[in-house]
Amino acid sequence: MFYLGIDIGKNTHVASLIDDKKKVIFKAFSFSNSIDGADSLVSKLNPFKNELEIGMEATGHYWLSLYSYLDQKNFTVRVINPIQTDGWRQDIEIRKRKTDIIDSLLIADLLRYGDFVETSLSNEDYLSLRNLSRFRSYLISSIGDLKRKTIALLDQVFPEYASSFSNIFGKTSKQILENFSSPSDFEDISSEDLQSFLDNVTMKKFATRKLEELSKKTSTSFGVNFCMDSFSFQIKMLIGQISFIQNQVSDVENEIEILLEKLNSPITTIPGIGSVNAATILGEIGDIKRFSNPSKLVAYAGLDAGISQSGEFESTSNHMTKRGSPYLRRALFQSALRAEFCDPVFSNYYQKKIAEGKHHLVATNAVARKLCHTIFAVLTKNEPYQEQS
DSSP states (O other): OEEEEEEOOSSEEEEEEEETTOOEEEEEEEEESSHHHHHHHHHHHGGGGGGEEEEEEOOTTTHHHHHHHHHHTTOOEEEEOHHHHHHHHHHHOSSOOOOHHHHHHHHHHHHHHOOSOBOOOOOHHHHHHHHHHHHHHHHHHHHHHHHHHHHHHHHHHOTTGGGGOSOTTSHHHHHHHTTOOSHHHHHTOOHHHHHHHHTTOSSHHHHHHHHHHHHHHGGGOOSOOSSHHHHHHHHHHHHHHHHHHHHHHHHHHHHHHHHHHHHTOGGGGSTTOOHHHHHHHHHHHOOGGGOSSHHHHHHHTTOSBOOOEETTEEOSSOOBOOOSOHHHHHHHHHHHHHHHHHOHHHHHHHHHHHHTTOOHHHHHHHHHHHHHHHHHHHHHHTOOOOOOO
16 A cells, blocks of 8 residues: 655645555655646556555645545545644654655655544535635624724724714714715715715614714814825725625625525524524534534534643643634634523523633633534434423
8 A cells, every 4th residue: 555645835745655664655746736736746646546545734725726636536535634743743753843845754654554533525515605604704804904994094083973873883874984084074064965965875864963963073073184185085995895895794694594595404493503603613514424422523613621731730720722613613602602691501501600600701611612512413413403401
């Protein structure tokens, strides 16, 4: 049997081949991340194809094209989590060495030894859910950045503006800021401009009242009085971007709903898990059969506690490992925050932890771990959640 380890890179990959006695057949074969590069690798591997296993790390997204290509060519390809190869390196390497050649040989040797858990690739629907939920997370993060920049500009130009709204990024406030964004804009509103603005506003009476209120504040505004045009221009552009991305978020959520309906998963019957978090959880987990027990799902989410023990000493205050999927961990935590107040079982468990003297966040993390066990049971049985008596 032969074992090929591939160290994945952005532009170039490095491959090394060993046999079942760990004899090096070839090493440091470098090939580009392209069709020509993949073809050159296949040509070199054809003599060994019938007795060959290929291993590569799931490094970012750079491995996907090569994996897809080799899979189409009917090679046996194993995808390994980089955490496992790091652990293998620490076990067999005394010196801290890390090069492309060493890593490719290391992956081949780990493949030969067989002591690893293969990364299971989800089907297309689950992968689509993961892609869309991660993209939504990126869009939400972008909106947050734009809002912070808008607030910073308003604080300089018209610091009194925020006190007129409970949410300055509500619909009416955004409509106002797209048209009037500095004190001078509110002072000099003509009747024609006002009427033109009100014609396109949904809540006309509320908008009129707020414009009158803001107009009164302009006389005592403590904002800057220079570069007003540039500040005003930036605010209007930022508000436009926020509105545009918010519409994109809605479009993404519609696509997520379509996929969830297609999958018809019972996960949304679990308290605290709405469609957005359901999509994230399903997309990050993939096939629940990857996990033989709920504890492995907890570990995959990085919600398990690290262990610190030496001799007779054993730490009593262990922290979460946080080594799993951050997207999954965040979705579970958000779901736990809801579940601990909307379901008797999770609420009682949360209150029990609080009674033990646990901090709110620690208690919520405990609820998130319990939620993992519930998710495992519901998805494994493929049955709706039933409240425990």
